[in-house]
Amino acid sequence: MLRKLHKYANPNKFSLIIMPIKNVCLYTALPLIAIGLIIGLFFSPPDYQQGETVRIMYIHVSSAWISLFAYVLIFFLSVFYLIWKFPLFVLMAKEIPFVAIIFTLITLITGSLWGKPTWGTYWVWDARLTSFLILLFIYLGLIFIDKAFKYNVNGDLSFSYLSIIGAINIPIIKFSVDWWNTLHQPASVIRASGPSINIEMLIPLMIMSTGVLLLFFYLIFTNIQSAIAEKKILFLSSKD
Amino acid sequence: MVLKNKKLKRFSFLLAAFLSIALATFFVLKALDEKIVFFYTPSKLFEKEEDKMQYIRVGGLVKEKSINFSDDGLKVNFMITDNKNTVNVMFEGILPDLFRENQGVVAEGRFNKEKKIFMAEKVLAKHDENYMPPEIHKALEEEK
Structure with a gap:
């Protein structure tokens, strides 16, 4: 079974395969984000406590999920690379932090803007906020390691190991609100007893999140294609 | 079979490394519980x-x-x-x-x-x- 998949490990083939997928992602993502934003900003109800500020949530929560999902993806690609040693795995993993860090920044900024009217402060050092800031620094670290060792197998290894070490932070972010008392509220959607968020707010959030997820895939596929092209050029120019 | 063993070895190495880091983090967080x-x-x-x-x-x-x-x-x-x-x-x-x-x-x-x-x-x-x-x-x- 695994042998059959080997032909997709050829970067050239892979680049061609993701071309149509990438476009489907983009052209589904844009209308979904537009619909999600329009419902979220104009047609969804205000919250009984926060009032209209709740609308920040549609951007904040969807980008927070993508920031975490992106890391899980990097983690698995790194593990696969270290076990099977297919360069394509780490090539893909290395393209993710550039995109993911943008979503992490969006999460932190929108959260901060929401915090001022709701909590009365832009920033506190509670477990959730601090661990999410650490995620930003881990992404920065991964980007720097990639830049420092460009085109070097040592870079691939350091990147993979660092991303595995940093993965410890992901469950800490998710469960920080349950393990310690924090200013940040506990999970409203992904929790054992089902969502504690009203369906009228959950629908635009889900539309937004799906849209942002597809946009994220479009962005990383584009990055992966250019990374493959870059490697090809490098290989060809080293031949003469 | 030799190839399979090599992958298994790499996997167990990664698993051991990950578990030890997780354990270390757990103890650090446990010790800092009051502060967190x-x-x-x-x-x-x-x-x-x-x-x-x-x-x-x-x-x-x-x-x-x-x-x-x-x-x-x-x-x-x-x-x-x-x-x-x-x-x-x-x-x-x-x-x-x-x-x-x-x-x-x-x-x-x-x-x-x-x-x-x-x-x-x-x-x-x-x-x-x-x-x-x-x-x-x-x-x-x-x-x-």
């Missing part, structure tokens, strides 16, 4: 032995009918409760919009043990995990 919590509940606050006026945070619900504003409306006095113990809080400044009875709040300041008064320098409101439109909240309240 964002606030103490009133019960925890009374348990604490330290006499010196440490800058700390205390959190809980604002007790019903405990909010008293001073005549000029600048100072406010209220009680924070965790349904076991209550602590008296004095505060001068701007309260967050969400501040009201039965609302989760976190007060930052110093606890005066002799007078049993918490002198707050900042009051933050806590939001809970429930998101709902005002009409539904009203309906739920009426049902109670």
Whole structure:
């Protein structure tokens, strides 16, 4: 079974395969984000406590999920690379932090803007906020390691190991609100007893999140294609 | 078969590395438990032995009918409760919009043990995990 998949490990083939997928992602993502934003900003109800500020949530929560999902993806690609040693795995993993860090920044900024009217402060050092800031620094670290060792197998290894070490932070972010008392509220959607968020707010959030997820895939596929092209050029120019 | 073993070896190495890092992180967080919590509940606050006026945070619900504003409306006095113990809080400044009875709040300041008064320098409101439109909240309240 695994042998059959080997032909997709050829970067050239892979680049061609993701071309149509990438476009489907983009052209589904844009209308979904537009619909999600329009419902979220104009047609969804205000919250009984926060009032209209709740609308920040549609951007904040969807980008927070993508920031975490992106890391899980990097983690698995790194593990696969270290076990099977297919360069394509780490090539893909290395393209993710550039995109993911943008979503992490969006999460932190929108959260901060929401915090001022709701909590009365832009920033506190509670477990959730601090661990999410650490995620930003881990992404920065991964980007720097990639830049420092460009085109070097040592870079691939350091990147993979660092991303595995940093993965410890992901469950800490998710469960920080349950393990310690924090200013940040506990999970409203992904929790054992089902969502504690009203369906009228959950629908635009889900539309937004799906849209942002597809946009994220479009962005990383584009990055992966250019990374493959870059490697090809490098290989060809080293031949003469 | 040799190839398979090599992959298994790499996998077990990664697993061992990951587990040891996870274990180390667990112990560090366990040791820092007291420091990571964002606030103490009133019960925890009374348990604490330290006499010196440490800058700390205390959190809980604002007790019903405990909010008293001073005549000029600048100072406010209220009680924070965790349904076991209550602590008296004095505060001068701007309260967050969400501040009201039965609302989760976190007060930052110093606890005066002799007078049993918490002198707050900042009051933050806590939001809970429930998101709902005002009409539904009203309906739920009426049902109670």
